[in-house]
Amino acid sequence: MLPADRLRQITERFEYLEARLNAGPRAEEIAAISREYAELKPVVEQIAAFDDLQAEIAETEALLDDPEMAPLAEEELPRLRKALPKAEQALQIALLPRDEADARPAMIEIRPGTGGDEAALFAGELLRMYQRYAEARGWRFEIIEEQLTELGGIKELVGHITGENVFARLKYESGVHRVQRVPTTESGGRIHTSAATVAVLPEAEEVEIDIPATDIRIDTMRASGAGGQHVNTTDSAVRITHIPSGIVVTSSEKSQHRNREIAMNVLRARLFDLERQRMDDARAASRKSQVGSGDRSERIRTYNFPQGRLTDHRINLTLYKLDQVMAGDLDEIIDALTADDQARMLAEMQ
Numbered sequence: 001m002l003p004a005d006r007l008r009q010i011t012e013r014f015e016y017l018e019a020r021l022n023a024g025p026r027a028e029e030i031a032a033i034s035r036e037y038a039e040l041k042p043v044v045e046q047i048a049a050f051d052d053l054q055a056e057i058a059e060t061e062a063l064l065d066d067p068e069m070a071p072l073a074e075e076e077l078p079r080l081r082k083a084l085p086k087a088e089q090a091l092q093i094a095l096l097p098r099d100e101a102d103a104r105p106a107m108i109e110i111r112p113g114t115g116g117d118e119a120a121l122f123a124g125e126l127l128r129m130y131q132r133y134a135e136a137r138g139w140r141f142e143i144i145e146e147q148l149t150e151l152g153g154i155k156e157l158v159g160h161i162t163g164e165n166v167f168a169r170l171k172y173e174s175g176v177h178r179v180q181r182v183p184t185t186e187s188g189g190r191i192h193t194s195a196a197t198v199a200v201l202p203e204a205e206e207v208e209i210d211i212p213a214t215d216i217r218i219d220t221m222r223a224s225g226a227g228g229q230h231v232n233t234t235d236s237a238v239r240i241t242h243i244p245s246g247i248v249v250t251s252s253e254k255s256q257h258r259n260r261e262i263a264m265n266v267l268r269a270r271l272f273d274l275e276r277q278r279m280d281d282a283r284a285a286s287r288k289s290q291v292g293s294g295d296r297s298e299r300i301r302t303y304n305f306p307q308g309r310l311t312d313h314r315i316n317l318t319l320y321k322l323d324q325v326m327a328g329d330l331d332e333i334i335d336a337l338t339a340d341d342q343a344r345m346l347a348e349m350q
Contacts, residue, residue: 007047010040010043010044010047011044011047011048013040014037014040014041014043014044017033017036017037017040018037020033021033021034021037035103038103039098039103042094043094043095045094046087046090046091046093046094046095047091047094049087049090049091050087050088050090050091053080053083053084053087054084056080057077057080057081057084060073060076060077060080061073061077089346092346093342093346096342096345096346097345099167099168099171101167101171101202101276102165102167102168102171103164103165103167103168104166104167104202104203105160105161105162105163105166105167105202105203106160106161106166106167106170106171106200106201106202106203107144107158107159107160107161107200107201107202107203107265107266107269107270108130108157108158108159108160108161108170108173108198108199108200108201109156109157109158109159109198109199109200109201110123110126110127110130110154110156110157110159110196110197110198111123111154111155111156111157111196111197112153112154112155112194112195112196112197113176113194113195113196113197114194114195115179115192115193115194115195116194117149117151117153117183118179118183118192118194119153119179119194119195119196120149120151120153120154120155121149121151121152121153121183121184122153122177122179122194122195122196122303123153123154123157123196124148124152124153124154125326126177126196126198127154127157127159128326129325129326129327129328129330130159130161130170130173130328131328132327132328133328133329133330134161134163135328136328136329137163137164137169138163138164139161139162139163139164139166140161140162140163141159141160141161142159142160142161142162143157143158143159144158144159144160144251144262144266145157145158145250145251145252145262145266146158158266160203160265167200167202167203168338169334170200170334171200171202172300172314172334172337172338172341173198173200173300174198174199174200174300175197175198175298175299175300175301176195176196176197176298176299176300177195177196177197177198177300177301177303178193178194178195178299178301178302178303179193179194179195179196179302179303179304179305180192180193180302180303180304180305180306181303181304181305181306182305182306191306195299199273201269201270201272201273202269202272202273202276203265203268203269204268204269204271204272209268209271209272209275211242211264211267211268211271215242215243215244216240216241216242216243216267217240217241217243218238218239218240218241218260219238219239219240219241220236220237220238220239221237221238221239236259237250237251237252237259238250238251238252238259238260238263239263240260240263240264240267242267242271245271245274247267247270247271249263249264249266249267249270250263251263251266298314299313300312300313300314301313303322303325303326304322305322307320308320308321308322308323309322310322310325310333312333312336312337314337314340315336315337315340317333317336319332319333
């Protein structure tokens with residue numbers, strides 16, 4: 001844990017930011033000050049809780065010298081001392097380096113993997129699961145691009161999610177999601193295994209990812225293929241190709257200007273994600289074994305419908321509440337993944 005003088009500096013910085021906000025900062029400063037204030041607030045709250053507990057222990061220990069108060073102090077001290085390690089761990093977690101992307105909105109991309117029509121149908125169910133989770137948390141889920149199969153499954157889905165700590169909650173969802181069940185098209189009652197891939201990318205700001213005009217090719221076209229409200233509605237769909245990386249992004253809204261804006265935002269997020277992965281790879285060769293690696297080829301979770309069972313393979317978590325999970329109840333899984341990641345970071349800091 002950080003030394004006491006460093007903890008005091010954090011508290012003093014927070015108090016300074018609080019005073020600045022109360023005094024009314026200049027308009028151009030509000031966003032930066034508010035962001036730093038929000039980041040430091042949970043840290044300062046844990047510092048205060050830890051300090052208060054230490055002070056209470058010291059005061060109670062002092063009462064041992066008072067014959068009248070000693071019995072009460074002896075009764076209270078075990079409880080206080082037992083609470084100290086938990087308070088210290090909570091403070092250590094609050095002090096862990098934050099992923100600066102945690103507070104950002106996110107792009108989510110869902111595509112069917114192996115399994116044909118069944119994989120596409122499962123991809124659609126994953127979309128609805130995330131939409132319900134976003135609704136429960138008060139987030140906004142906007143579908144940017146959606147291509148459907150004839151059976152109503154998803155060929156490709158790109159969504160934009162805004163709200164509080166979106167990327168922090170969804171970043172562990174990237175990877176291969178495997179489903180085991182009897183498809184509706186299966187007459188023999190046999191269980192099939194299929195999969196869908198999910199990619200969650202933090203939204204990048206324009207100033208962070210500079211894309212020279214010479215690096216992209218923009219084509220306009222008529223939207224084509226099967227699918228829903230976002231396809232077959234316009235002659236001004238936009239396809240942007242990033243020449244250096246080969247990344248291709250399309251958007252099929254009614255406004256060509258809006259399509260360019262959406263496609264550039266998606267492209268920027270993908271390039272930002274590539275840069276984050278490159279930097280993470282450089283920092284840790286063991287990155288693929290980490291919970292938050294975001295490796296798109298890694299099978300992260302199995303959804304077994306006959307048994308009502310969900311298993312997250314990264315942390316060996318098994319829950320028999322698949323119906324609730326598919327209805328958007330993801331907090332227990334995400335909390336467990338977050339705790340595992342924090343425990344790993346704490347161990348690395350020892």
